[in-house]
Amino acid sequence: MDGLDILKKSWNKDDPNQRKLSAKDIYPMLHKKSSSIAKTLFYISIAELVFWIIVSFIPYICSDNYKERLDKIYDSEHLFTVMTILSFGITILFIYLLFRSYKAISVTDSAKKLMENIINTRKVIKYYVLYNLIVFGFSLFFGFYYALHNDPETVKNIANFGPTEMTIMYLILFGFSALLILLFWLFYKLIYGLLLKRLNRNYKELEKIDD
Template sequence: MDGLDLLKKDWNKEKQHDKLSAKDILPMLHKKSSSIVKLLFYISIAELFFWILVNSIPYFTSDSYRERLDSVYSDSTMMILTIFSYGIILLFIYLLYKSYKSISVTDSARRLMENIIRTRKVIKYYVLYNLIMVGASMIIGIYYTFQNDPNAIKLIEKADNTGLILLVVIITLVTAIFTLVIWLFYKLIYGLLLKRLNRNYNELKKLEV
């Protein structure tokens, strides 16, 4: 057997090995992707219960907090905003569950890639929505506080122009810092899982080439 025949034989073995590798890699990536989306689904449920607890515990343990909250929610706008916000979280949970089910029954690399892209978009828009809602809710909450809280009203009445400017700056900084903390939380929790999901996507893309 000459050198050319040996080269052809080695090339055919390498080609067969690549096919077997791709055949073995796909189920692994499928399993990993399914596990990641399943974990995202569980985290979203935990987040829902977390926000419910954050809002419920002070309400039942502090009379002053309950009075302030009742005064704020006496306006239907805040009630509608809260219901809408929880509705979005429930919708997000449903979409993640749907993505998990879709990935679980996926039998091809291309369909798995499409489901991963869809999952990334859902999380991206959900995080963006939550950041907007955090900022908007804080601004609206502060507005209603200065409209209904007697102590806050007195503070506004006594403040001069410099005091009002300082107050606006403080409120802006507090809102920005709180929004940043929430963004870092999402970056830590969802960001790490999305990176793993992106790695799976890139591996699947290699298999498709």
């Protein structure tokens, strides 16, 4: 008789060391908060949406100076409106995709399907973060470019720079932007990596069985 068969014999018996819970013990459990990874993922996603929406839109509303600069950069009211609508549209699309994929997570699916749906939700938010980092990267680049060419104060400061100094400055600025974006990206990788480490491991294990 192998080990599992020994266990099978006593499997359906109540464990004598296990306290049987009464209805009185169960009722309060129903009202406790879940700490499942699907819920945590959802909260992180919402936090990221809110964060990037604030980052993208607050400057437009709060700073006149920023608005003026943007007007100068785009040099066209029309282009600015198009960019704003596009930006809003993309954010709404991501919100829709996020809710749709979150809704698809069902605890009664097969284990593999459940894992796939959670991974899909994580993918939606990953693309949203990636999109924002790209926009952020471009904004930094154009911001620096604008400052170096159009901002009277900066132009005055760098008037005496020779070609080597200008190259070094561009390299520093480029390096700084890349580093900032990289740090953001690593931060996200870390958050999701930690959260979904076990899920990813189990998903790979399931895939391995069917290979």
